Amino acid sequence: MEFYEAVKTRRTVREFAEKPVPEAAVRRALAAGLAAPSNAHLKSWQFILLRDREKRDQAVVDRLKARDMSDPAAIERFLERFDQEELKRVYRRSLPRQQSMMLEAPELLLVCYRTKPLADCRTWFELNPLASAWMCIENIMLALAAEGLFGCTYTPYDASALKMFLGIPGDYEIAAVIPFGYPLEPPGRAKSEDLEARIHVDSWERRVAAGPL
Numbered sequence: 560m561e562f563y564e565a566v567k568t569r570r571t572v573r574e575f576a577e578k579p580v581p582e583a584a585v586r587r588a589l590a591a592g593l594a595a596p597s598n599a600h601l602k603s604w605q606f607i608l609l610r611d612r613e614k615r616d617q618a619v620v621d622r623l624k625a626r627d628m629s630d631p632a633a634i635e636r637f638l639e640r641f642d643q644e645e646l647k648r649v650y651r652r653s654l655p656r657q658q659s660m661m662l663e664a665p666e667l668l669l670v671c672y673r674t675k676p677l678a679d680c681r682t683w684f685e686l687n688p689l690a691s692a693w694m695c696i697e698n699i700m701l702a703l704a705a706e707g708l709f710g711c712t713y714t715p716y717d718a719s720a721l722k723m724f725l726g727i728p729g730d731y732e733i734a735a736v737i738p739f740g741y742p743l744e745p746p747g748r749a750k751s752e753d754l755e756a757r758i759h760v761d762s763w764e765r766r767v768a769a770g771p772l
């Protein structure tokens with residue numbers, strides 16, 4: 560698939576077809592992840608594929624404590640704290656699938672990265688290992704899209720119990736837990752963004768006339 564087509568095709572998907580993912584496609588996507596740039600060229604990433612169903616259930620339900628919020632009234636109560644409509648729209652779609660997407664997906668991938676403890680980071684610069692992990696993750700998501708595969712980058716609020724359960728060393732963190740597979744329904748295209756509203760030249764104030772795309 561052509562690069563820009565893969566970029567446009569990638570969407571977050573939380574419902575999957577019951578169709579196994581070819582091992583070669585998984586390997587290609589992880590190899591694309593490993594090709595990402597990283598701070599000091601460390602590529603301090605490890606990938607865990609949670610394929611044992613019983614272990615996956617325990618990891619997601621008991622350790623991660625991921626829950627589906629399926630009562631619409633409870634969702635609306637939760638959303639009262641936000642005023643951005645876009646955010647509410649995303650949450651209405653995602654909250655009912657936070658657990659089930661991970662239990663039902665043909666594959667569940669954990670992207671781990673080595674870092675020092677958050678309490679020891681005093682500058683944004685020191686968060687570069689996390690930034691690098693997300694470069695890796697986006698390469699994976701784009702590669703999956705090019706394969707016709709989709710998923711969701713779930714970010715654990717507290718992954719400590721899951722780390723212990725899976726024997727992840729103390730100096731590693733989990734950047735994202737990614738259920739993926741073939742989508743149950745073809746994902747739609749994202750609405751187009753206003754690029755011009757984001758471009759500044761030479762200073763924050765300086766806007767430019769719309770250019771060619």
Ligand SMILES: Cc1cc2nc3c(=O)[nH]c(=O)nc-3n(C[C@H](O)[C@H](O)[C@H](O)COP(=O)(O)O)c2cc1C
Pocket residue numbers: 569570571572649653657711712713714715749
């Ligand atoms: C850093 C990051 C964290 C995210 N965390 C979650 C999450 O915990 N649960 C979830 O369902 N989606 C999560 N998402 C997916 C976003 O909700 C999704 O990317 C967004 O709604 C835009 O949709 P799109 O990916 O189809 O363009 C996360 C995405 C990013 C980049």
